[in-house]
Amino acid sequence: MSEFTPDAIDCRILDALQADGRMTNQELSEQVGLSPSPCLRRVRLLEGAGVISRYVALINPEAVGLSVTAFVRVRLDQQDDRHLAMFESAVVGFPEVMECYLMTGEADYQLRVLVKSLGAFEDFLRHRLTRVKGVYNVTTSFALRPVAYKTALPTMDIS
Incomplete structure (x- = not known):
């Protein structure tokens, strides 16, 4: 995993995705206050840096x-x-x-x-x-x- 320090916007993205990993990029961008393209770029950077390692369904x-x-x-x-x-x-x-x-x-x-x-x-x-x-x-x-x-x-x- 490369050295990567998330900023405040990255942390908002991480919080939102941890609450609902199935939200669309449009919903995510609205929630964190970014337009869709920069939001998606940040998500891809978080994935590429290994900060987001995978997406799963939590089963009761x-x-x-x-x-x-x-x-x-x-x-x-x-x-x-x-x-x-x-x-x-x-x-x-x-x-x-x-x-x-x-x-x-x-x-x-x-x-x-x-x-x-x-x-x-x-x-x-x-x-x-x-x-x-x-x-x-x-x-x-x-x-x-x-x-x-x-x-x-x-x-x-x-x-």
Whole structure:
């Protein structure tokens, strides 16, 4: 990714697109106070610089039956580059794993896992996650309900 510092107009564009990625360039240009051509040029620059990496649809997990959110902390028996790479390679292939972070502290990794039921989580845990070579310890906490869930990044600090 190249060095790119968004200005205030770029931040307004980013805020608007994070709220509605399907808006037309005309709607976007009106919302941010630019004419359509310069607005589109700025969006293309943001895309080219890697600031905007892709466009997606956000799906409500409950609406598609994914009602159980688990936060899973994983410790490996060894933390060398080879074992970390093996674990990461396995985990990115699990569709239930929505996020995976390499951590400091007591756990090597923190995962956010979405599944249909506790039974589905047990199956994921027993038959997939704990069978990854090098997994030493797994600790799980289940979310009761989301309190804050954001997909839009704050732009006020980047310009």
